[in-house]
Amino acid sequence: MMKKNHVVLFLLLIASLPIFAGIPVTDKVISFGNGNELVINAKTGLFSIKNNGEIILSNAKSAYMLNNRTYESKDYKVRKISQVTVNDNFGKGMRYTLTSTGAGLPEMQQHFISYTGKPYLVSQLIIRGKKLKSNYLAPLIVNDATVKDSKSTKTLFVPFDNDTFIRYDAPELSSKETTSSGVGAIYDGENRNGWVLGALNHTVWKSAVRSAGSANHISKLELWAGHSDVNITRDSTAHGSLTGNEIASPKMYIGYFKDWRDGMEEFAKACKVADGQHIKKWHKATPIGWNSWGVIQEKLTYDKAVSVANYFDREIPNFRNEDNTAFIDLDSFWDNMVSGGLRGDFSKLKEFVAYCKARNLEPGVYWAPFTDWGFKGGKNRKAEGSDYTFDEMWIKTAKGYHDLDGGRALDPTHPGTKARIDYVISKLKDCGFKMIKIDFLGHAAAESIQFYNPAVTTGMQAYKVGMEDLTYALDNTMLIYAAISPNIATGRYAHIRRIACDAWGSIENTAYTLNSVTYGWWQKHLYDYVDADHLVFRKESSGANRARLISGLVTGPVILGDDFSVEADWQKQVNEWLQNGNLKEVIKSGKVFTPVEGNVGNGASRFFVRKGSKYTYIAVFNYDKKGEDITIKVEKLGLNPNQKYKATELLSNDTIHFEHVFSKKFNSESAYIYRIDTE
Numbered sequence: 001m002m003k004k005n006h007v008v009l010f011l012l013l014i015a016s017l018p019i020f021a022g023i024p025v026t027d028k029v030i031s032f033g034n035g036n037e038l039v040i041n042a043k044t045g046l047f048s049i050k051n052n053g054e055i056i057l058s059n060a061k062s063a064y065m066l067n068n069r070t071y072e073s074k075d076y077k078v079r080k081i082s083q084v085t086v087n088d089n090f091g092k093g094m095r096y097t098l099t100s101t102g103a104g105l106p107e108m109q110q111h112f113i114s115y116t117g118k119p120y121l122v123s124q125l126i127i128r129g130k131k132l133k134s135n136y137l138a139p140l141i142v143n144d145a146t147v148k149d150s151k152s153t154k155t156l157f158v159p160f161d162n163d164t165f166i167r168y169d170a171p172e173l174s175s176k177e178t179t180s181s182g183v184g185a186i187y188d189g190e191n192r193n194g195w196v197l198g199a200l201n202h203t204v205w206k207s208a209v210r211s212a213g214s215a216n217h218i219s220k221l222e223l224w225a226g227h228s229d230v231n232i233t234r235d236s237t238a239h240g241s242l243t244g245n246e247i248a249s250p251k252m253y254i255g256y257f258k259d260w261r262d263g264m265e266e267f268a269k270a271c272k273v274a275d276g277q278h279i280k281k282w283h284k285a286t287p288i289g290w291n292s293w294g295v296i297q298e299k300l301t302y303d304k305a306v307s308v309a310n311y312f313d314r315e316i317p318n319f320r321n322e323d324n325t326a327f328i329d330l331d332s333f334w335d336n337m338v339s340g341g342l343r344g345d346f347s348k349l350k351e352f353v354a355y356c357k358a359r360n361l362e363p364g365v366y367w368a369p370f371t372d373w374g375f376k377g378g379k380n381r382k383a384e385g386s387d388y389t390f391d392e393m394w395i396k397t398a399k400g401y402h403d404l405d406g407g408r409a410l411d412p413t414h415p416g417t418k419a420r421i422d423y424v425i426s427k428l429k430d431c432g433f434k435m436i437k438i439d440f441l442g443h444a445a446a447e448s449i450q451f452y453n454p455a456v457t458t459g460m461q462a463y464k465v466g467m468e469d470l471t472y473a474l475d476n477t478m479l480i481y482a483a484i485s486p487n488i489a490t491g492r493y494a495h496i497r498r499i500a501c502d503a504w505g506s507i508e509n510t511a512y513t514l515n516s517v518t519y520g521w522w523q524k525h526l527y528d529y530v531d532a533d534h535l536v537f538r539k540e541s542s543g544a545n546r547a548r549l550i551s552g553l554v555t556g557p558v559i560l561g562d563d564f565s566v567e568a569d570w571q572k573q574v575n576e577w578l579q580n581g582n583l584k585e586v587i588k589s590g591k592v593f594t595p596v597e598g599n600v601g602n603g604a605s606r607f608f609v610r611k612g613s614k615y616t617y618i619a620v621f622n623y624d625k626k627g628e629d630i631t632i633k634v635e636k637l638g639l640n641p642n643q644k645y646k647a648t649e650l651l652s653n654d655t656i657h658f659e660h661v662f663s664k665k666f667n668s669e670s671a672y673i674y675r676i677d678t679e
Contacts, residue, residue: 028081030096032114032121036256040112042081045073045100047112051148051256057221060142062110062125065134065226072141076100076108089273090122091115106132110139119266120255122200126248135241137249138224140197147195150188150216154599156519158183160206160233161442163405163484165501165512168519169602177212177220181232182488183253183267184209186218187260189599194256196263197223200274201250202489203464204242206233206445225249228447234404237397237447240458261522261594268525275492278468280476282495282528286590287479287557288319289327289364291437294504294534294561300333302348306355307565313359315564315571318579322588327435327479328356329364329559342384342424346431353432364435364479365428369421369470370444371407385423388416395448402446405484409443412466413453425473436478438470438494441485460489467493481531491526498531499523499555505536507669510547511623514604517555518595524556529590534561537574543670545570546651547621549577550671553586554593554608554619582650582675586617593619596636606630609637616676618647622666631663639676647674
């Protein structure tokens with residue numbers, strides 16, 4: 001009888017204990033975002049993530065490299081979890097730290113920060129010890145994650161830059177690894193839910209996201225700092241190592257979202273907070289205008305340049321922004337107007353500047369500050385602005401030098417590079433230019449076996465030095481337009497960034513540019529504007545010209561590129577479009593449209609949407625030369641399926657009425673842009 005009573009008492013005690021839904025008492029549970037939980041196992045050092053109670057990432061670890069050996073969470077035996085409140089640029093939150101120690105190993109700290117009201121988690125890996133050296137830190141490595149209810153799982157490839165006509169891509173998740181630069185997303189191509197992960201800091205490390213899997217199961221997911229790949233980052237040398245008693249990864253962004261597009265926009269906003277801004281924000285009107293590289297290119301002369309200014313003044317006087325001006329930008333080969341090279345006579349450029357300003361146009365110029373285009377002419381050529389020779393300034397790599405796009409990279413940390421920047425920028429400022437297009441900036445981010453400044457050991461550290469020197473020299477006197485450049489890291493230094501590589505006028509050029517808008521539109525939170533490059537209309541069909549113009553409107557600023565010193569038949573129609581009052585309203589905000597389709601591989605979405613305070617705008621494209629009927633449910637456009645709508649096409653003023661679905665019939669390559677009203 002006594003034995004039976006003891007059993008009953010034991011069962012009652014067990015029943016009275018709290019239930020933890022299967023989570024061991026050694027686990028720390030941290031809420032973040034909307035219905036997400038981070039679960040840290042203090043015994044194993046591994047962590048998992050739940051979404052609405054369902055495990056979607058299981059037993060992730062952290063790792064780092066030291067002395068050519070990789071160490072990870074399992075190598076440690078002693079762990080503790082601590083927490084502290086934080087209040088920084090991201091807001092208020094709680095930082096949880098898993099500290100791991102082991103004999104003969106540096107202390108490993110895994111930080112996890114949950115900010116109040118933020119839909120993501122911030123993670124960071126730090127190692128502490130004596131005289132450490134590493135070029136690889138991975139805050140997250142996991143072999144078991146999922147995209148909930150996904151029937152068509154995409155994994156996003158984001159390029160490091162916009163050079164060599166590279167494309168974004170969103171292939172199907174498969175056993176073939178995808179390595180995405182800076183940020184990655186793994187999501188359902190139809191219902192849009194999924195992961196967004198990336199690095200928030202870009203002044204020390206190049207980072208990446210590697211993924212593989214099948215169906216909706218992610219069998220490999222790695223978020224790490226220390227990325228170097230000749231096909232992505234352009235580096236022929238391993239990522240530089242950091243040294244010291246403490247080495248920290250970038251702060252990393254981890255989030256699971258109902259719509260991956262929201263996750264990408266939140267990521268860009270967080271990058272802006274983390275990296276900060278090194279120049280003053282652009283507070284003037286959306287830039288519009290013209291750039292000489294579209295058609296004139298190396299044939300640029302003073303006479304052609306002023307002819308373009310005349311065209312703007314006389315033929316398209318109503319193609320102006322809210323400041324009632326436009327930029328006339330001289331691209332490469334403006335030195336055709338300078339006798340004696342960069343050390344020569346700039347008086348003709350001053351004449352051009354004065355000519356533009358007399359017509360209320362803003363003069364622009366171009367320069368590539370980190371490239372030596374004449375490197376084949378010998379080593380002992382003296383660089384402008386100092387007594388240094390160019391060969392002293394070249395970036396040194398494991399294979400010799402960093403040559404790309406026909407130019408040899410200059411070491412941004414070398415005093416000769418800085419002196420040359422100060423010299424040339426001073427000349428251009430003295431001319432009175434109000435805009436500068438800076439190009440081939442990725443050359444300044446190349447990894448090197450040894451920079452001139454021994455305190456600089458990574459490409460991104462060198463990039464920071466060079467870009468800060470450049471922007472200090474400019475001193476907020478010009479609109480800064482970045483052409484070929486790192487996608488994310490340039491956000492601190494430029495007002496506008498060209499979102500893709502060079503593009504001209506064909507429907508293929510339009511599709512190529514909009515590939516970058518489809519998967520890179522979120523850069524609107526890194527820059528004041530993103531740009532579709534010069535819009536060229538000569539030689540193309542009316543439909544292709546429509547599409548190219550609308551691609552500019554969808555991206556933001558509208559920069560023309562034709563040789564307007566030559567009269568042509570197509571100009572009459574384009575002039576009417578450019579001076580259409582409806583377009584001015586779209587250009588006014590200058591904000592890029594949001595893609596509707598994210599499941600188009602390395603292609604481009606056919607639909608783009610921008611919601612304003614007054615109107616919703618929809619752009620629809622047909623990239624095929626043959627006709628096509630394009631239809632989409634209004635829910636995909638962010639519209640109410642129970643509402644009737646009227647759509648006014650901005651270039652023609654034609655109207656259509658629709659509900660439930662939006663349809664457009666194309667006879668050939670073309671595009672249309674609509675202002676949407678409710679009925």
